[in-house]
Amino acid sequence: MSRGMSCNLDLKLNQSYSQCPDEFGNASFLSNPTRLELLMSRVQTLVQQSNELSKNEMEMLQALRATLISCVEEMIAAIEAEITKNQDLRCNTIKNAQKIIQDRFHSIKPDEDELKGFSSELQLFIRDVDTFQDCVPGRR
Numbered sequence: 001m002s003r004g005m006s007c008n009l010d011l012k013l014n015q016s017y018s019q020c021p022d023e024f025g026n027a028s029f030l031s032n033p034t035r036l037e038l039l040m041s042r043v044q045t046l047v048q049q050s051n052e053l054s055k056n057e058m059e060m061l062q063a064l065r066a067t068l069i070s071c072v073e074e075m076i077a078a079i080e081a082e083i084t085k086n087q088d089l090r091c092n093t094i095k096n097a098q099k100i101i102q103d104r105f106h107s108i109k110p111d112e113d114e115l116k117g118f119s120s121e122l123q124l125f126i127r128d129v130d131t132f133q134d135c136v137p138g139r140r
Contacts, residue, residue: 094129101125 101122 098126098129 105118105122
């Protein structure tokens with residue numbers, strides 16, 4: 001060791017390389033990046049790529065969410081249309097049944113007691129239909 005300086009090559013946490021200028025002053029490894037510096041650079045690159053992937057994943061999740069909401073809204077609209085169609089068919093069936101009953105009522109010539117009984121039953125039927133269906137003639 002030149003100049004009588006104490007230059008220990010063992011790795012120490014607080015070792016100053018300025019104590020050994022002849023040994024380390026022109027050493028090439030001091031000017032080249034250390035393994036830690038190379039790893040840190042790689043870590044930064046990986047973190048940036050990870051952030052970019054996270055951003056892409058969030059965009060994909062938002063697009064998927066929007067598509068899912070759109071599909072559910074379309075299904076709800078289709079189901080509502082089918083329910084409306086079925087209600088219309090049911091109401092038309094009930095209206096046709098009422099028309100047939102009224103036509104039969106007008107076409108027969110029963111006696112007065114039979115007519116009163118049938119009229120009462122018809123009124124009960126219509127009241128039941130009115131209770132369970134909101135599509136009696138004149139109501140829609």
